Amino acid sequence: MTTQLQDAARPYSPAALTSLLSPDTRVLALGEPTHGVDAFLDLRNELLVHLVEHEGYRSVAVESDCLAALTADAYVTEGAGDLDTVMATGFSHGFGASAANRALLSWMRDHNGTCAPEDRVRFHGVDGPLEITGAASPRPVLTALRDHLATHLGPGLVPSAETLDALLGPDGRWTHPDVMTDPGASPGRTDDARELRLLADDLQSLLTAHAPQLLAAASTEAHRRAELYARTATGLLRYHAALADTSPHRIATLLGLRATMMADNLDAVLRTEERRGRTLVFAHNAHLQRNLSSLTMGGTLFEWWSLGAILSARLGTGYAFAATTFGTRNGTDTPAPTTLEGLLAALPHPRTLVDPRRLATALPQQPDLRTPADHTYFPLDPATTDLTDAVVFLPEI
Structure with missing residues (x-):
């Protein structure tokens, strides 16, 4: 099966990723399969540098409080405040503790210091002022x-x-x-x-x-x-x-309302930025996917349409989604060889880019869905890869 998969896979590079996208792309959505892993944020940072320097992108939007992000944007565009304070106040969900997020703002500030105001890369948050606790x-x-x-x-x-x-x-x-x-x-x-x-x-x-x-x-x-x-x-x-x-639909309604707030915020970013350039958005795969999102809590299944599904419906080919996934974490939780991650782990590339349009014909049968040991990781469903524009695989995180 590895031989067939080689027809749909190649070594990852930012340029190889964008070569898979429609020329109509206005926003490239890069997803991560779990939070708290800087490897995916490092990938985002590397991609953003390429997009800014070679593809005309002029903004990045992340899964963080849209109001807090105003502080981060003021820092990267005008140098307002000091970086330590900005990291503490310019992100929600604890994301300010990430070294990769710190590196992102540092690069943006350094880059913008050499640019005319109209060419500066802006920083946006797409989430509402919401936390798990309320x-x-x-x-x-x-x-x-x-x-x-x-x-x-x-x-x-x-x-x-x-x-x-x-x-x-x-x-x-x-x-x-x-x-x-x-x-x-x-x-x-x-x-x-x-x-x-x-x-x-x-x-x-x-x-x-x-x-x-x-x-x-x-x-x-x-x-x-x-x-x-x-x-x-x-x-x-x-x-x-x-x-x-008090109805049974409470959780699904909350998830859908959050997705709607995120979609409306990103839509506003695109309207603001469309005359300057394109936008990279970075969030969890579950927020950016085109297919129906689902979550099981206490034995109850909740379903809602995500930010990505809503924006894809609005923008058509203007919306592009690249999902990321991984093999092992700290040398453990090895995926079964019959899963997509297990198949990709057999390839020799340090990082692998998969073209979903070629994946179905490259494999004689659909891979199994991975069952991870880590409950915070949402595995990529092989049945929905045709709704992505690219898949990036990291063998180990």
């Missing part, structure tokens, strides 16, 4: 959006700061750790929360309706940031409402 209070984004509109449109069109503060109440009721597991602890479906959702919708409408005036009064960057605040406010309030849901 979601942020909507206060910061609603307050910032309200203040922006009040400053440029006058106070008559927007609610007072006191009205907003009274509806929000203490932040602790939004961020209490019990909210994630107990719908009854969530304020997401209270009368105040319903009023806040209407208010956020009205503020977002004002932002759109008065865009010409607002753009004339403030910078384009300030307007885009206000749009980010509006998206995040409405997304957070939907998410908090779902946290208060």
